[in-house]
Amino acid sequence: MTSAQPTGTKYETIWFDPVYLPEVSSSTFDASYWREKQALIGSSVGRGTTYFFKEHQHEFVLRHYLRGGLVGKILNDQYLFTGIANTRAWQEKALLSHIRKLGLPAPTPAAARVTKHWGYYRADLITVKIPNAQDVHHHLLKHTLSNEVWTSIGKTIAQFHQHQIYHHDLNIHNIMLDKDNKVWLIDFDKCTVKPGDHWKQDNLDRLHRSLQKESAMNVKYFFEEHAWNYIIEGYKASNSKIFTSLN
Template identity: 50%
Template sequence: MQKRISTENKNEVIWFDAARFPYFPIEWFDSAYLAQNALLTGSAGGRGTTYFFHVNDTDLVLRRYKRGGLPGKLLNDQFWYLGLSRTRAWRELSLLLQLNELNLPAPVPVAARVVKHGFYYQSDIITERLASAKDVHNLLLQSALTPSEWEKIGRTIRQFHDCQVYHHDLNIHNIMMNDQGRIFLIDFDKCGFKHGEKWKQANLSRLLRSLRKESQRCEHYFFEEEDWNNLINGYNSHPLK
């Protein structure tokens, strides 16, 4: 990744994949600019809005880091600045680069930005959009997954766990499946490598709670406890085939 300090704003730092984008326009971090220039292709809600856009024959995803809970109501997208290496954008960008080196099914990082304002900063990250992939939560709103698809989810999670990758927010919204049935994990904010084994069961339990929560919340949700058994069977049958 190449690092560039904006000449217009000395407090703005951008990292980008110079091999693919010799020059990375700052405007690509601006959703209003993307909309005005007909580059946006869609958006998705959540803690903050995620924007999908298309440039240079590439589909990309822009995400602004947001706070959750009560702090989010007060500061929204502002974080205490403790150095570039401790910013949310740089930490996730660095982790995604490592995950890709390990050939784990995660998004490909393209660029990240940090803008410092005194003691606080704001940050964004841009990744490649996973072609034809949909989050499994939305798939379950439409139809049931097959036992083999649940097993694939379990085997994919095991791939990350075997590499000691801890996903801070392993829930059904952060699991994607493409048209070929390949499974991906997304949203690696506040994630990282973690020693030991005990946390892995807690990670799986978090995912089960999210499935049960959505099943109770949604009138039509295609999840049964047997589906979870299939996922665990896949998790225990690693390696992925």
């Protein structure tokens, strides 16, 4: 469901899935609203603050889009508006909907908002929280992973690659494990369906670098280089055709 309405000098467009959030307004995308309702259940600090709230028996993740790098220090959360379909929120929620239809393990989009002001926009996205899941990075700060889990990570990445899903920021923070050790990928901002195979090795290399970086930065980090071999074995087992084309 999509609604659009002018609000003073701004123009707000909201999309939502009534299965998860039957009623949505501007307040839905405001963390203070959920705090006042005592529905805020947590937060996570990264580039910005990601909030977690509970409503209608579901838990959700609320994220406000922020720029990174030097540009982010100037514009922070403002993006040039060239059409609603080109906004970060609309592109991510559309890709997530596509991914879910493919049956791949990724968050389900629940609501998105774009607020246009003059020629710029700000955006927010709400997804359904993956139950009882934690990113692999935090697992590795506490304990080792089994060879089977490392293999599953490789298999999961290969499944996304089979469907040409390019993850722009494939790092160890964006891979989740739930209580059953099922592997999930999260954070599909700036990701897309990408043709060809030429980018897939770079995607794997990015993940490898993130593991090496975190291992170097943390005194206790339960990653050993031999674990990478299990990721590659899982990737190869899931799609040997792609693996062969990369080597």
